[in-house]
Amino acid sequence: MNRLLLAFLALAAIALPAAAQPLPPVPLPEPEPETAPSPSPSPAPSPAPSPAPSPAPSPAPSPSPSPIPSKPWSEPPPPPPSPEPEIGLPTVLASPTGRLLPAAIIYSRSSLDTSGGLASDLRVGLGDVAEFGVELTDLVRARESAAAAPHRLAPYLAATFKMGLAEHRLFTGQPALALGFRKSFEHEIDGRATRIAELYLVGTKRLGDSVELHGGGVFWDASIRDADGAGNGAAAEDFLHDHGVRRQLRGFGGLGLRALADAQILVDLYWVPEFCYECTDRQIRLKALLSWGVRYDITRSIKLDSGVRVPDITAADLLDAQIFGQVTFLHRGLRRAVDHLR
Amino acid sequence: MRSAVIALCLAAASAARADGAAPADRDPPRRRDASWAELYGGRFRSSRLFSMPVADVVGAYQISLGGDYSLLQETGVLSSAGALAVGFGDIAQLEYRHTAAISIGQTTAPVPAVGVQLKVPLPERRYLPSWAVAFRLGVPRRERFGAMSVDEAVTDLYLVARLRLGAVTLHGGARVSAARIDVVDDGPGFHADRRLVLPTVGAELAMTSEARLVAEIGLAPQFRFDPDAPATPRIHPGGLGRLGVRWFLHPALCVDASLGYQVEVAGAQAVDRPSAVVQWDIRLGGEVFVPWGALACRAVGIFCE
Numbered sequence: 001m002n003r004l005l006l007a008f009l010a011l012a013a014i015a016l017p018a019a020a021q022p023l024p025p026v027p028l029p030e031p032e033p034e035t036a037p038s039p040s041p042s043p044a045p046s047p048a049p050s051p052a053p054s055p056a057p058s059p060a061p062s063p064s065p066s067p068i069p070s071k072p073w074s075e076p077p078p079p080p081p082s083p084e085p086e087i088g089l090p091t092v093l094a095s096p097t098g099r100l101l102p103a104a105i106i107y108s109r110s111s112l113d114t115s116g117g118l119a120s121d122l123r124v125g126l127g128d129v130a131e132f133g134v135e136l137t138d139l140v141r142a143r144e145s146a147a148a149a150p151h152r153l154a155p156y157l158a159a160t161f162k163m164g165l166a167e168h169r170l171f172t173g174q175p176a177l178a179l180g181f182r183k184s185f186e187h188e189i190d191g192r193a194t195r196i197a198e199l200y201l202v203g204t205k206r207l208g209d210s211v212e213l214h215g216g217g218v219f220w221d222a223s224i225r226d227a228d229g230a231g232n233g234a235a236a237e238d239f240l241h242d243h244g245v246r247r248q249l250r251g252f253g254g255l256g257l258r259a260l261a262d263a264q265i266l267v268d269l270y271w272v273p274e275f276c277y278e279c280t281d282r283q284i285r286l287k288a289l290l291s292w293g294v295r296y297d298i299t300r301s302i303k304l305d306s307g308v309r310v311p312d313i314t315a316a317d318l319l320d321a322q323i324f325g326q327v328t329f330l331h332r333g334l335r336r337a338v339d340h341l342r
Numbered sequence: 343m344r345s346a347v348i349a350l351c352l353a354a355a356s357a358a359r360a361d362g363a364a365p366a367d368r369d370p371p372r373r374r375d376a377s378w379a380e381l382y383g384g385r386f387r388s389s390r391l392f393s394m395p396v397a398d399v400v401g402a403y404q405i406s407l408g409g410d411y412s413l414l415q416e417t418g419v420l421s422s423a424g425a426l427a428v429g430f431g432d433i434a435q436l437e438y439r440h441t442a443a444i445s446i447g448q449t450t451a452p453v454p455a456v457g458v459q460l461k462v463p464l465p466e467r468r469y470l471p472s473w474a475v476a477f478r479l480g481v482p483r484r485e486r487f488g489a490m491s492v493d494e495a496v497t498d499l500y501l502v503a504r505l506r507l508g509a510v511t512l513h514g515g516a517r518v519s520a521a522r523i524d525v526v527d528d529g530p531g532f533h534a535d536r537r538l539v540l541p542t543v544g545a546e547l548a549m550t551s552e553a554r555l556v557a558e559i560g561l562a563p564q565f566r567f568d569p570d571a572p573a574t575p576r577i578h579p580g581g582l583g584r585l586g587v588r589w590f591l592h593p594a595l596c597v598d599a600s601l602g603y604q605v606e607v608a609g610a611q612a613v614d615r616p617s618a619v620v621q622w623d624i625r626l627g628g629e630v631f632v633p634w635g636a637l638a639c640r641a642v643g644i645f646c647e
Contacts, residue, residue: 127550185414199619226357229518341592
């Protein structure tokens with residue numbers, strides 16, 4: 001009796017610490033296709049093979065207590081939920097990307113800069129193929145005359161509609177493509193009413209795990225109208241499209257480099273119209289906007305960007321450069337509501 | 343170049359999912375014991391792209407209510423267009439809608455019309471188009487400029503066809519429009535009318551089971567009259583185009599978003615080109631389907647199968 005008790009205690013002394021440890025890697029027999037058929041034609045075996053019908057991996061049939069508890073083998077933990085795919089953001093820093101928001105995902109971005117600019121962008125994904133949004137931009141500027149310093153026209157309210165194709169949709173290697181249109185409401189200040197609109201086609205291509213390239217063309221248009229009749233020699237109304245397609249069409253691009261798992265280095269070049277109230281030849285010109293900075297992924301739904309923006313690189317005026325910060329939120333509540341509705 | 347475009351279109355068609363319609367394949371059941379999921383999980387059909395009618399009707403015992411809006415087309419003015427369609431049997435519908443026309447204010451004016459649309463009851467075959475005929479009786483739309491009133495009305499006869507090619511659906515047709523404008527003031531007033539034949543084409547590409555890319559382009563009657571310099575008004579064809587997406591949030595609820603191009607719009611110069619993108623607009627709208635027959639059956643036991 002004592003021997004039996006001692007043997008039981010010895011077994012318990014071995015089994016209990018073992019049960020408290022992670023399971024040692026026990027060599028399992030290779031799953032045979034006949035006994036464990038996989039619904040997928042993939043030859044790779046499933047990482048979590050069904051335990052019940054599998055051949056006995058250990059001398060489990062023995063009713064005697066085993067140093068390896070059998071419960072974990074008979075009831076494996078449920079597989080972790082598949083991670084949601086990363087959401088590609090619709091803008092680099094200032095320029096658009098070829099990415100589209102997934103259906104019913106709400107995107108909001110708010111930014112401020114050292115020159116007092118405030119901007120906001122709110123969008124929603126439509127059916128995985130389009131997105132619609134409204135924004136307040138602080139990038140549009142105006143100057144009284146060609147010699148005067150430019151000042152910001154803000155808040156400038158605009159609406160955006162963008163549609164496109166996800167990466168690899170048509171064929172392997174196809175970049176993400178998007179056709180976007182943005183148009184502002186009329187902005188009236190200082191007796192001038194201005195509007196802007198842009199139509200762009202942009203592609204985004206991921207190279208490896210850490211590099212993303214963006215490139216495309218933008219077709220700008222804008223108008224300025226003398227709202228109170230004090231034109232001072234300038235035309236009563238001027239349209240950018242009256243000066244030829246060559247003055248409307250520009251190329252742009254961007255680069256994203258994932259330096260760390262949660263941080264990206266971003267650079268982009270974009271174009272923004274600038275108005276000149278008293279210029280007599282052309283009252284609207286496109287100015288090249290260069291931005292660079294870092295995007296830090298605080299969580300999967302919150303991103304923080306910071307960097308430097310040069311509103312007119314042809315002027316080479318670093319005193320005009322701005323340091324900006326912007327925070328982006330991705331909301332999935334509407335997506336869940338739509339899924340629930342279905 | 344042309345072959346590349348064709349190859350791209352075919353690749354897009356093959357990449358897109360074939361089923362762009364509502365997920366269920368039958369009408370909502372008209373039974374007293376039907377669940378809400380059955381009522382609103384059924385098949386709903388739209389009888390339009392964005393503004394172009396298609397060779398479909400909403401179906402028996404159903405109502406469709408839709409519209410779209412833009413604040414961008416003319417600054418500060420909400421331009422809108424809507425449609426209400428009531429299905430009668432599987433091949434007819436009565437409708438009240440704002441038919442596409444370009445008003446003297448140079449906006450895409452919602453000129454109201456009441457009408458009936460009939461789907462030609464031919465069996466659906468592969469590569470055989472479906473046909474529909476729509477008649478819309480124009481209701482005068484009145485604008486006032488001081489003591490002057492301007493009435494615009496458009497009566498249409500549409501013939502439209504639809505051809506399904508996998509994920510791509512092509513639509514085409516013609517619209518015979520009788521447009522009329524009457525200017526009434528203290529004097530003798532002005533009047534003009536004109537009959538126009540206006541082609542229209544459209545295409546749908548089913549991208550997912552819930553979303554379709556839609557493009558349509560066509561001509562619409564355009565009224566020309568300047569209230570500040572009254573003279574005999576004129577009526578011309580004007581071009582309209584839309585490119586966008588129709589997204590079915592739910593089988594009975596669709597969200598539309600599109601960008602629109604109009605040859606001449608508010609504030610535009612006399613002759614504008616497509617490069618004048620500052621005159622384009624973004625429209626947002628939707629369509630909701632109500633299975634009124636099934637609802638009435640469930641509620642009070644009438645119109646049941």
